[in-house]
Amino acid sequence: MAQPIRKPTRLEPWQDPDAVPYVRIDKVTKRFGDFVAVDDVSLNIYRGEFFALLGGSGSGKTTLLRMLAGFETPSEGRIFIDGVDMSGIPPYERPVNMMFQSYALFPHMSVEQNVAFGLKQDGVPRAEIRERVAEMLDMVQLGRFAKRRPHQLSGGQRQRVALARSLVKRPKLLLLDEPLGALDRRLRERTQFELVNIQEKLGVTFVVVTHDQEEAMTMSTRIAVMNQGYIQQVGTPSEIYEYPNSKFVAEFIGSVNMFEGRVVEDEPDHVLVRSEEAGCDLYINHGVPAPLGTQVWVAVRPEKIALSKEPPPAAADGRNVTRGVVREIAYLGDMSIYLVELAGGKTVRVTMPNVTRRTELPVTWEDEVYLSWRPFAGVVLNQ
Numbered sequence: 001m002a003q004p005i006r007k008p009t010r011l012e013p014w015q016d017p018d019a020v021p022y023v024r025i026d027k028v029t030k031r032f033g034d035f036v037a038v039d040d041v042s043l044n045i046y047r048g049e050f051f052a053l054l055g056g057s058g059s060g061k062t063t064l065l066r067m068l069a070g071f072e073t074p075s076e077g078r079i080f081i082d083g084v085d086m087s088g089i090p091p092y093e094r095p096v097n098m099m100f101q102s103y104a105l106f107p108h109m110s111v112e113q114n115v116a117f118g119l120k121q122d123g124v125p126r127a128e129i130r131e132r133v134a135e136m137l138d139m140v141q142l143g144r145f146a147k148r149r150p151h152q153l154s155g156g157q158r159q160r161v162a163l164a165r166s167l168v169k170r171p172k173l174l175l176l177d178e179p180l181g182a183l184d185r186r187l188r189e190r191t192q193f194e195l196v197n198i199q200e201k202l203g204v205t206f207v208v209v210t211h212d213q214e215e216a217m218t219m220s221t222r223i224a225v226m227n228q229g230y231i232q233q234v235g236t237p238s239e240i241y242e243y244p245n246s247k248f249v250a251e252f253i254g255s256v257n258m259f260e261g262r263v264v265e266d267e268p269d270h271v272l273v274r275s276e277e278a279g280c281d282l283y284i285n286h287g288v289p290a291p292l293g294t295q296v297w298v299a300v301r302p303e304k305i306a307l308s309k310e311p312p313p314a315a316a317d318g319r320n321v322t323r324g325v326v327r328e329i330a331y332l333g334d335m336s337i338y339l340v341e342l343a344g345g346k347t348v349r350v351t352m353p354n355v356t357r358r359t360e361l362p363v364t365w366e367d368e369v370y371l372s373w374r375p376f377a378g379v380v381l382n383q
């Protein structure tokens with residue numbers, strides 16, 4: 001799982017009650033016939049954010065983006081950009097540019113001409129066009145390729161031309177629909193960093209649609225997780241990862257072990273969940289507003305579980321400690337994944353970093369092991 005690369009010192013306007021959102025989506029619903037594609041969505045997006053709409057296919061991401069751009073009209077609700085109600089304002093009068101899922105470049109034009117196209121149409125003076133295009137090509141590191149045609153470029157380079165073309169008009173808000181979808185894994189990763197750098201340099205507000213959770217985690221200031229047209233959770237990448245508000249989000253972002261159980265102690269500073277599935281009581285050091293007996297799920301991330309052949313210290317009180325047999329091991333170089341079968345039959349996923357180079361794993365196939373984790377490792381979910 002990639003960790004967010006955003007600097008922690010970054011200004012966080014969403015935590016400032018006085019901050020004025022740049023984009024305000026207010027109770028927006030979009031219906032196609034009687035099908036609800038976007039369901040009562042409210043969102044505030046702040047200037048300079050790199051905001052991701054994340055969700056599976058068909059969750060309404062593109063439809064929401066198209067409403068921001070003005071290509072679709074909300075069935076209900078309103079959208080404000082920079083304080084202005086966008087109702088009835090056509091796409092070309094919005095301070096917005098959209099980079100499409102399939103970024104078609106003009107094949108008969110050079111890189112330079114592709115980027116200059118929009119400025120020419122707007123009647124920008126030639127000298128200024130030349131300057132702005134050159135500056136933008138430098139920024140996306142394509143200065144050397146200015147005279148090439150799109151077919152003489154790699155996929156990643158074409159993607160950067162499309163980006164330069166969207167940015168050269170200096171939109172205040174750039175909407176990107178699966179911008180890295182056509183790139184292979186390596187190039188995606190590199191381009192993610194480039195996108196973030198360019199966005200920070202220009203201070204443009206980005207709203208990016210993606211179905212790729214790792215991409216959203218790596219690039220965004222905040223993520224809205226969409227499910228069937230509605231927003232399930234909004235938060236920073238680490239909030240979404242560490243404090244998912246539902247099983248849906250916990251399972252959508254990264255991998256997670258989910259233990260079903262019932263609340264048997266509910267105190268302000270902790271919760272105790274009895275779980276047959278886990279084979280032990282689960283102690284979590286934060287309270288949840290859940291009455292005794294409530295059915296809940298406790299989510300524990302694979303990297304937060306330790307494996308040992310000897311009983312860990314926590315074994316004394318039998319909380320957050322269970323036993324199982326190692327059934328599968330996948331060696332991934334930087335880390336290994338262990339699939340451990342508990343007595344009740346549930347399979348638990350555990351990951352451990354490979355910090356030393358060793359020829360023999362400390363834990364191997366068919367070993368009986370203890371699985372243990374700390375009180376802060378689990379998150380209690382009641383939906």
Ligand SMILES: Nc1ncnc2c1ncn2[C@@H]1O[C@H](COP(=O)(O)OP(=O)(O)O)[C@@H](O)[C@H]1O
Pocket residue numbers: 032035036037055056057058059060061062063064
């Ligand atoms: N013009 C349209 N007419 C009818 N249904 C549509 C239209 N556009 C999108 N939809 C439906 O709305 C849902 C959300 O679509 P979309 O916003 O493209 O999802 P995503 O981008 O998250 O994959 C899908 O079920 C899709 O079939």
Ligand SMILES: [Mg+2]
Pocket residue numbers: 061062063209
């Ligand atoms: Mg889409």
